[in-house]
Amino acid sequence: MLKARVFKSAKRDFECKVDGSDEMIVATALGNLLKGDENSIVVGDYVMIDNHVIVEVLPRNNEIYRLIIREQKKKVTASNCDLLVIVSSVSRPEYKRGIVDRFLVRAHQWGIRPLMVFNKMDEYDSSLLDIEFEFDRMNQLGIECFEVSAENPDYFPKYLALGLAELRDRLLNKTSIFLGQSGVGKSRLISQVSNGKISLLSNDVGKVGKGKHTTTWSEIVDCETMSLIDSPGIRSFGVEDLLEEELITYFPDLEAGAVQCKFSNCSHSEESKGCFFRTKLESNSRTTQLILSRLESFCRMKEEISSTPSYLKK
Template sequence: MKIPACIYEAHKKEFLCKIDSENKTVSACAKRTVLKSNQLVPGDKVLLEKSGDEYQIVDLIDRRNEIFRMIIRERKKRITAANCDLVIITTSVSKPLYKQGVIDRFTTRTFQWDVPAIVVFNKMDEFQNEFDIDFEMRRFENLGIECFEVSAIHPENPSRFGRGSFKDLQNKLVNTQAIILGQSGIGKSTLITSLSNREVILRSSEIGKSGKGTHSTTWADMIDCGTFRIIDSPGIRSFSLDDIFPEELIHFFPDLLPISLTCQFSNCRHESSSKGCAFYGGGTDPQTADIIESRLLSYRKIMEEISKTPAWRKKRNKSVGSNLCN
């Protein structure tokens, strides 16, 4: 008899699995044929077989989606997690300070992964108006990405800018399997602890003198928070988008895509010197012109970066799993 289960923790040869039909977590090894063709990651749905007291993973069920990145040097795809309903892109508003470029890279990836995302601004208890948070939120909302403003250490604080509160965030997560992503030290683990109403206490660590995190979470593991589950992940160190082909980038900027379709030439580079470029023809909606301008800057920056890698190096072939995010 095969027993359906979900992987919570993936180590080299041992996997912590939760059996779907029972509230029971078991440790299992994996059949060689399964390991040979796949790397197993948190969120994976598998089939187990029991012999005596031992469980073995005998099958991997097809993934709905993968949270991955490409190592183009090695031509490998590294998978961090699978079957996510939602990506919680998290940022801190102070120590470490908010960086728009980093969040734009995350949204580019979530559109590539084809997984819905939200943006959570954490550490709102320390916010001193260092940047125009209302503008930033409008930027993401224009992309269809809902924003939340919370304090993981003071979850009872009301939202300051009328956006999603801590409670709204908890409600948003009900019945989902989410993954939390963001730089080190922004409070991912602390936030999961609060979202679980402190039913699970995760390890977190102090911010160093440089204002950066210390990479206290080192593995991506699934955490049960009662009505939802979240995969905690290590802070991202470097975040290359080099595997993306220049011609596909615009599809990961769905706010710019419809405007770009009205440019005179289909290979338009959307620069002020580009002939017949819709972005410079005064054709954009005045209500969102400032947002579009700032997003276009981001698009051009990423475009410049990914154009440096020749297309033949971007080939996506081999796939390996990796529990490490960085």
């Protein structure tokens, strides 16, 4: 019996790395481990293998998942991650604060520590994006920011955050999953972080006739000192699977204000008369701007959740 970790899955075959060695083996799995849904063995899982057959999946520390409310199903895509690397682009696709905040909600929900990477700094244009504001926004949440150019790594950063070398340091001896919109440079960044040892931009990463570089499934990329999980660009950022009451707990920076708001069922929206956030904050200060920008994301998500019929959530 061997303990191993699933690095790649393709239908019924799993490429697994034997614990404590560099040996990779391909295994199938006992039928009852695959029965019912396709979540039963995912990339990142630790498993027990007997004679090239996975006979047990060990308990997971955490899961990257979504609830598919219409089907009352939980869809797991990876497990046992130490860090969630949120990758955004400062040029194209355009940086979207709302999307970053949605990833932060997921990081909370999944219980995985987030990091923020601003990629494509070689194309940064300060007239289009106030990046210092975005850094401050993340830093006030205790989230470290990195500014890099995966395309042009020697590019010398002019701004305030950490660079590629520090990012590499942070990822040492950890399993990190890279998330972000399609085209922000996740795959390119992973090749850079691994010092070019891995080229995911090539066609060997599964793809089926989509845009030329598009990653289509998750797998762990092993580069001795760290494990990196590339993921397909996420197309749906909906949060309708969350419960309205729990949303505020994913915004720890807003919780104190929400408690101080005297209306117990306040939506804290711009139209909420007498709302703490709308009346009691010092107008125009930087801190207020940061809080209000987070509140904007919160209100959008809250509205989205409340417009989802509750019968769908049971």
